[in-house]
Amino acid sequence: MIKRLFCNKMVLFGGSIVMIFVVVAICCPLLSPYDPYQVNLCERLQPPDKEHLCGTDNIGRDVLSRIIYGTRVSLAIGVIATLISMIFGLFFGVISGYFGGYIDKIVLCLIDIMLAFPGLLLAIGIAVAIGPGLLTLFMALSIVGWAGFARMVRGVVIAAKEQAYVEAARAIGVSDMGIIIRHILPNCLSMVIVLSTLKIGSFILGEAALSFLGLGAQPPTPTWGSMVSTGFVFLRSAPWISIIPGLTIAVVVIGFNLFGDGLRDTFDPKLREKTD
Amino acid sequence: MLLQAKHLKKYFQIQQGLFSRHLQVFAVDDVSFNIKKGETLGLVGESGCGKSTTVRLILRLLEPTGGSVFFDEQDILAMNYKRLNQMRARMQMVFQDPFGSLNPRMNIGSIIAEPLAIHKIAMGKEKAEKVSHLLEMVGLSPTCQNRYPHEFSGGQRQRIGIARALATSPELLVLDEPVSSLDVSVAAQIINLLMDLQEQFQLSYLFISHDLRMVKQLSHKIAVMYLGRIVELCPVDRLYSNPLHPYTRALLSAIPSLDPLINKTRLILKGDVPSPINPPPGCSFHPRCPQVKPECREIEPELIESFDGHSVACHCRG
Numbered sequence: 001m002i003k004r005l006f007c008n009k010m011v012l013f014g015g016s017i018v019m020i021f022v023v024v025a026i027c028c029p030l031l032s033p034y035d036p037y038q039v040n041l042c043e044r045l046q047p048p049d050k051e052h053l054c055g056t057d058n059i060g061r062d063v064l065s066r067i068i069y070g071t072r073v074s075l076a077i078g079v080i081a082t083l084i085s086m087i088f089g090l091f092f093g094v095i096s097g098y099f100g101g102y103i104d105k106i107v108l109c110l111i112d113i114m115l116a117f118p119g120l121l122l123a124i125g126i127a128v129a130i131g132p133g134l135l136t137l138f139m140a141l142s143i144v145g146w147a148g149f150a151r152m153v154r155g156v157v158i159a160a161k162e163q164a165y166v167e168a169a170r171a172i173g174v175s176d177m178g179i180i181i182r183h184i185l186p187n188c189l190s191m192v193i194v195l196s197t198l199k200i201g202s203f204i205l206g207e208a209a210l211s212f213l214g215l216g217a218q219p220p221t222p223t224w225g226s227m228v229s230t231g232f233v234f235l236r237s238a239p240w241i242s243i244i245p246g247l248t249i250a251v252v253v254i255g256f257n258l259f260g261d262g263l264r265d266t267f268d269p270k271l272r273e274k275t276d
Numbered sequence: 277m278l279l280q281a282k283h284l285k286k287y288f289q290i291q292q293g294l295f296s297r298h299l300q301v302f303a304v305d306d307v308s309f310n311i312k313k314g315e316t317l318g319l320v321g322e323s324g325c326g327k328s329t330t331v332r333l334i335l336r337l338l339e340p341t342g343g344s345v346f347f348d349e350q351d352i353l354a355m356n357y358k359r360l361n362q363m364r365a366r367m368q369m370v371f372q373d374p375f376g377s378l379n380p381r382m383n384i385g386s387i388i389a390e391p392l393a394i395h396k397i398a399m400g401k402e403k404a405e406k407v408s409h410l411l412e413m414v415g416l417s418p419t420c421q422n423r424y425p426h427e428f429s430g431g432q433r434q435r436i437g438i439a440r441a442l443a444t445s446p447e448l449l450v451l452d453e454p455v456s457s458l459d460v461s462v463a464a465q466i467i468n469l470l471m472d473l474q475e476q477f478q479l480s481y482l483f484i485s486h487d488l489r490m491v492k493q494l495s496h497k498i499a500v501m502y503l504g505r506i507v508e509l510c511p512v513d514r515l516y517s518n519p520l521h522p523y524t525r526a527l528l529s530a531i532p533s534l535d536p537l538i539n540k541t542r543l544i545l546k547g548d549v550p551s552p553i554n555p556p557p558g559c560s561f562h563p564r565c566p567q568v569k570p571e572c573r574e575i576e577p578e579l580i581e582s583f584d585g586h587s588v589a590c591h592c593r594g
Binding site for chain 1: 335337360361363365368369371373376380382390394395440444
């Protein structure tokens, strides 16, 4: 399996991008050339040169340093929001898929309601209601994201429930809990991993959008979305302030999506046959 | 009497069409039989006649619509889930599909150890020893514990399934077409293994098959099912020497013979099995029966046992 993962070009390419950003997030202080909070009004709106590789913003902060520090916030939000929505999604998806009947109908109804809202609009609504901040970002994105997880997990559980080995486990005398933990969840795992990597990308994008609108992390915390937003005013005179963080967002999201697609191709035996 | 099934019924509800016409599938309709300790009951019939549903009702993997099941004088259907799960240690099942019935993400050791852990039969080192012993018992090497199901052939997997079923030292083993997906020589090995195990542990079997030769090998009694009902139930030698029901006769005449010189007259039935959604009135076999009488179209024949223990549900009997 691991060998096959390394043979998949999408996994390799996407994975390397993701790895680079993870390393950057961990080693921020070592990598960033300046203090991201250091205001230097003499050097404001400098175009990229030897001193400042990505230029400076409207109050003279180094754009590259802010991007490097922004990696922490973006990845943290992507990963934590994904984890929260994964836990809720798994819980609701499993009980709905496994037990069926009225529980299934109620959960499915809830999922449908959540999915009927345009995701970002709902997140904006939630963020406005509880006030901007990092915690708001987690909550808004997770509330929007769990329904997708739950729906997918439910489908996988319904398929897994009908497998002969689940019936065999019932015949042995395994309890419902035991069947879910030992027999059903391990067989959903590959799907969950794949969906999670894809979700991280979309959550990073969502974080950027909320921060752009001023509903996410508050200044002076460096986040990519808020950097795009501050540079927006200077798009004609100093385009690097917006474009470089914007490109970074694009690269990270592409990295996670490629990684997720590649994982799906290697985990899904049916797709694997086609690619072989 | 180890197992008694009385008037078991299972009707599946299905919906048809937009304005949900509720229909019933009569999968199992009034099935009764007994199994004594150390005895094998063979259950035969063509695909879709309700054999697999019947055994799932007995193990309560499906809830019956009606009837009752007694295992060792205890009512299985009246038990709560806790009690039922304890009871399941005494009645185990081997499944038809050796590829689907083993969890692909568990290794052989933990597959076989699972019932041991659940029924708290063995722990720790004792458990590992027991697993090795079980693997040896079914003719596999104890060294293969760390391998996964996909590394084994169909016959080996079925042995693993049997080892798992034997782990709790059950009294009744339900075998749901255990050899139908295996080739003939492997199937024969499995049948021999099952016969050895029965002799060794005084096991009772409920053996399902559509292959009459396999059933003859293993069974003491045979029940022939047609469209959710038992049409004939008798000791194995009587069934093969003196079949009474026309359906049984047709089945027996379909067994291929090894001797090309024997000129067998085959009884070929007309038409197809009727749909269990809308079974014909009277005897469900009457549209295909070569000896059909007027009353067959109206009155449902009951399964009546004669003095020699030969039960048959047919108006033309005797």
